[in-house]
Amino acid sequence: xxxxxxxxxxxxxxxxxxxxxxxxxxxxxxxxxxxxxxxxxxxxxxxxxxxxxxxxxxxxxxxxxxxxxxxxxxxxxxxxxxxxxxxxxxxxxxxxxxxxxxxxxxxxxxxxxxxxxxxxxxxxxxxxxxxxxxxxxxxxxxxxxxxxxxxxxxxxxxxxxxxxxxxxxxxxxxxxxxxxxxxxxxxxxxxxxxxxxxxxxxxxxxxxxxxxxxxxxxxxxxxxxxxxxxxxxxxxxxxxxxxxxxxxxxxxxxxxxxxxxxxxxxxxxxxxxxxxxxxxxxxxxxxxxxxxxxxxxxxxxxxxxxxxxxxxxxxxxxxxxxxxxxxxxxxxxxxxxxxxxxxxxxxxxxxxxxxxxxxxxxxxxxxxxxxxxxxxxxxxxxxxxxxxxxxxxxxxxxxxxxxxxxxxxxxxxxxxxxxxxxxxxxxxxxxxxxxxxxxxxxxxxxxxxxxxxxxxxxxxxxxxxxxxxxxxxxxxxxxxxxxxxxxxxxxxxxxxxxxxxxxxxxxxxxxxxxxxxxxxxxxxxxxxxxxxxxxxxxxxxxxxxxxxxxxxxxxxxxxxxxxxxxxxxxxxxxxxxxxxxxxxxxxxxxxxxxxxxxxxxxxxxxxxxxxxxxxxxxxxxxxxxxxxxxxxxxxxxxxxxxxxxxxxxxxxxxxxxxxxxxxxxxxxxxxxxxxxxxxxxxxxxxxxxxxxxxxxxxxxxxxxxxxxxxxxxxxxxxxxxxxxxxxxxxxxxxxxxxxxxxxxxxxxx
Amino acid sequence: xxxxxxxxxxxxxxxxxxxxxxxxxxxxxxxxxxxxxxxxxxxxxxxxxxxxxxxxxxxxxxxxxxxxxxxxxxxxxxxxxxxxxxxxxxxxxxxxxxxxx
Numbered sequence: 145x146x147x148x149x150x151x152x153x154x155x156x157x158x159x160x161x162x163x164x165x166x167x168x169x170x171x172x173x174x175x176x177x178x179x180x181x182x183x184x185x186x187x188x189x190x191x192x193x194x195x196x197x198x199x200x201x202x203x204x205x206x207x208x209x210x211x212x213x214x215x216x217x218x219x220x221x222x223x224x225x226x227x228x229x230x231x232x233x234x235x236x237x238x239x240x241x242x243x244x245x246x247x248x249x250x251x252x253x254x255x256x257x258x259x260x261x262x263x264x265x266x267x268x269x270x271x272x273x274x275x276x277x278x279x280x281x282x283x284x285x286x287x288x289x290x291x292x293x294x295x296x297x298x299x300x301x302x303x304x305x306x307x308x309x310x311x312x313x314x315x316x317x318x319x320x321x322x323x324x325x326x327x328x329x330x331x332x333x334x335x336x337x338x339x340x341x342x343x344x345x346x347x348x349x350x351x352x353x354x355x356x357x358x359x360x361x362x363x364x365x366x367x368x369x370x371x372x373x374x375x376x377x378x379x380x381x382x383x384x385x386x387x388x389x390x391x392x393x394x395x396x397x398x399x400x401x402x403x404x405x406x407x408x409x410x411x412x413x414x415x416x417x418x419x420x421x422x423x424x425x426x427x428x429x430x431x432x433x434x435x436x437x438x439x440x441x442x443x444x445x446x447x448x449x450x451x452x453x454x455x456x457x458x459x460x461x462x463x464x465x466x467x468x469x470x471x472x473x474x475x476x477x478x479x480x481x482x483x484x485x486x487x488x489x490x491x492x493x494x495x496x497x498x499x500x501x502x503x504x505x506x507x508x509x510x511x512x513x514x515x516x517x518x519x520x521x522x523x524x525x526x527x528x529x530x531x532x533x534x535x536x537x538x539x540x541x542x543x544x545x546x547x548x549x550x551x552x553x554x555x556x557x558x559x560x561x562x563x564x565x566x567x568x569x570x571x572x573x574x575x576x577x578x579x580x581x582x583x584x585x586x587x588x589x590x591x592x593x594x595x596x597x598x599x600x601x602x603x604x605x606x607x608x609x610x611x612x613x614x615x616x617x618x619x620x621x622x623x624x625x626x627x628x629x630x631x632x633x634x635x636x637x638x639x640x641x642x643x644x645x646x647x648x649x650x651x652x653x654x655x656x657x658x659x660x661x662x663x664x665x666x667x668x669x670x671x672x673x674x675x676x677x678x679x680x681x682x683x684x685x686x687x688x689x690x691x692x693x694x695x696x697x698x699x700x701x702x703x704x705x706x707x708x709x710x711x712x713x714x715x716x717x718x719x720x721x722x723x724x725x726x727x728x729x730x731x732x733x734x735x736x737x738x739x740x741x742x743x744x745x746x747x748x749x750x751x752x753x754x755x756x757x758x759x760x761x762x763x764x765x766x767x768x769x770x771x772x773x774x775x776x777x778x779x780x781x782x783x784x785x786x787x788x789x790x791x792x793x794x795x796x797x798x799x800x801x802x803x804x805x806x807x808x809x810x811x812x813x814x815x816x817x818x819x820x821x822x823x824x825x826x827x828x829x830x831x832x833x834x835x836x837x838x839x840x841x842x843x844x845x846x847x848x849x850x851x852x853x854x855x856x857x858x859x860x861x862x863x864x865x866x867x868x869x870x871x872x873x874x875x876x877x878x879x880x881x882x883x884x885x886x887x888x889x890x891x892x893x
Numbered sequence: 894x895x896x897x898x899x900x901x902x903x904x905x906x907x908x909x910x911x912x913x914x915x916x917x918x919x920x921x922x923x924x925x926x927x928x929x930x931x932x933x934x935x936x937x938x939x940x941x942x943x944x945x946x947x948x949x950x951x952x953x954x955x956x957x958x959x960x961x962x963x964x965x966x967x968x969x970x971x972x973x974x975x976x977x978x979x980x981x982x983x984x985x986x987x988x989x990x991x992x993x994x
Contacts, residue, residue: 188945542957544936557941
């Protein structure tokens with residue numbers, strides 16, 4: 145079966161700017177590309193008919209296809225240098241924390257090049273034992289192993305000395321772990337070898353070996369990489385001398401030993417420049433390098449004392465990098481075509497639809513208005529941070545567990561299946577790496593399976609229900625993105641009377657929250673159109689757009705939890721985890737916050753007595769019913785999936801009004817973990833009255849206001865019955881009032 | 894500890910009537926047993942044939958290293974899909990077919 149996949153280099157593009165598309169085609173010589181405007185999701189016969197609107201674009205048409213590979217797996221690399229041409233004696237000392245010894249050969253450090261069988265490489269062999277490999281070509285390779293496998297998730301000091309004069313290799317493999325009684329002993333072995341490292345100058349690589357020139361896309365230097373290491377590497381040192389154990393101790397010492405100065409090649413300190421892609425060498429040649437494919441930094445080193453949980457306070461205890469064979473920050477594909485947004489194209493949600501042999505693949509992007517301009521009073525804020533977090537979420541179907549907490553069978557379509565066929569598409573922030581550690585970074589520079597107008601309804605394509613509603617109202621709206629918001633702050637929002645969020649704006653940086661707050665203080669009106677918003681704190685890569693980091697610290701409903709001492713973002717040094725744990729619970733911003741989730745059946749809202757108050761009665765004009773939203777495309781109701789409730793203790797403003805509250809949720813709706821400090825069993829919606837979604841309104845001192853729906857499923861009810869329903873009227877009444885410049889007065893205290 | 898009881902046909906009838914939404918505590922316990930990831934066996938998933946209209950039952954191996962294996966069972970109603978899988982799982986637990994259609 146033929147396949148086509150792609151991604152683009154930017155999600156937010158203004159008129160006059162160009163978005164470039166990277167495409168890979170398998171099994172077909174050509175593919176078709178069409179630029180379309182997305183005005184609704186594909187959602188079956190009960191929703192607005194899915195009808196992407198063609199856009200005239202020079203790139204529309206047939207394109208030659210080519211296969212582009214994805215170079216997955218992280219490493220660090222120092223460009224080739226004469227100092228690495230170690231044909232005479234040398235020594236290596238490094239601390240390692242392997243997480244999957246035994247999965248196969250795994251590189252630790254070296255210039256070893258697999259294609260030519262040249263250079264040197266310290267590695268774990270297939271059984272997980274420390275091994276030094278040296279070679280001068282296929283006929284001249286020597287390997288010396290300790291023969292004793294390292295254990296998973298334990299620190300070791302390992303070292304190797306090659307004595308060219310004596311023709312020997314000595315290996316040391318010494319356990320470093322404390323606070324347990326694991327039966328391990330130090331290992332030392334010496335063996336004779338008749339080979340010296342040879343070959344052309346090669347880069348020094350950590351956590352992978354060069355496989356020679358790449359046959360497909362390359363993540364660095366035109367090279368391919370192999371034998372990726374899973375685990376942590378800390379304080380690697382290299383010297384031009386065959387050392388004995390005392391010398392090895394001096395080589396590995398921190399601070400650097402003066403006795404090594406004459407012989408030192410490099411001493412890399414991974415705690416330096418933590419937030420960047422740079423690795424620093426403290427040695428005489430300053431042989432700095434770079435990390436590739438975003439291995440995890442700001443992780444506990446071999447000498448972490450437990451005295452600090454914040455790496456910025458004790459960076460020397462965070463000198464390790466955790467590498468994974470499934471890290472991916474950039475597929476590094478070559479661009480195939482571009483689309484320059486014409487001035488006449490209105491702001492909106494767009495996509496390149498790629499097709500080959502009946503297989504469709506969508507690459508969405510957002511056309512914003514010209515920089516510094518607004519072409520509407522209304523802005524839809526696309527939840528690009530949350531989309532990024534979820535990209536290629538495979539945990540949804542890798543076990544039966546999701547069926548247990550979702551209360552229904554897992555549904556998979558052909559594009560979901562791409563993740564199984566092409567695991568190199570990488571992971572989401574909801575997944576674990578192949579070694580079981582949590583995925584802390586996500587990038588949009590790769591093909592993704594779950595960012596499209598079709599398929600399972602979640603995030604992006606639920607947000608298209610909101611776009612569907614705005615189109616129904618005449619299409620007078622701009623589209624901006626959270627990535628824009630992080631970069632531009634209040635200036636992005638200031639021109640708009642109303643900002644409308646997506647259905648699940650779950651991930652926010654401090655800059656994003658600051659911008660929302662400032663916007664509201666300046667009289668802005670915010671329609672929070674979803675559930676479980678403003679929940680996790682994220683950090684953005686300091687230099688690379690579209691790459692975010694999350695540390696799932698302390699509480700929260702989470703697919704993995706941060707390791708001890710690793711709750712601070714590497715990108716910014718900020719404490720991560722829930723915004724609630726950062727004293728900025730979502731209730732403070734939008735009145736409501738995450739209370740429960742369930743995925744078997746959605747419910748409805750019941751109007752509260754407070755809805756009759758003159759402060760809010762206007763939003764129910766034309767609505768007779770007490771029950772709101774007992775219908776919808778998303779499991780039959782407007783209240784569900786992930787839902788939010790008010791909580792005065794967490795910051796819901798005292799004057800906030802709950803105008804409608806959901807009820808009748810099922811057993812799968814459990815209290816969020818952060819609300820269950822002592823397990824008590826009465827935690828599902830059948831028994832626990834705290835579980836409900838609250839449609840909430842409050843005014844702000846600057847004359848603005850907030851309207852929160854408190855439910856992801858809400859958006860799926862807007863178009864019900866051809867938009868002739870009470871939830872559509874309620875939401876439209878709110879939008880119309882929010883567009884009106886008349887200030888909202890604060891209620892009397 | 895709650896254990897499967899093949900005489901509790903009332904739970905099967907409850908699920909038949911209402912596969913989604915609020916369940917009695919005993920039915921919820923039974924569903925947890927049926928959906929237990931600890932057994933490590935292949936599990937049922939639905940493959941989309943036509944979005945919102947038609948699905949094919951498939952079996953998936955834990956870990957997701959191999960594509961789901963489609964069966965020849967097709968549904969046009971998700972409630973019927975849930976009931977079919979419930980019957981299959983009941984039979985596996987009871988060692989006999991569920992005597993309810």
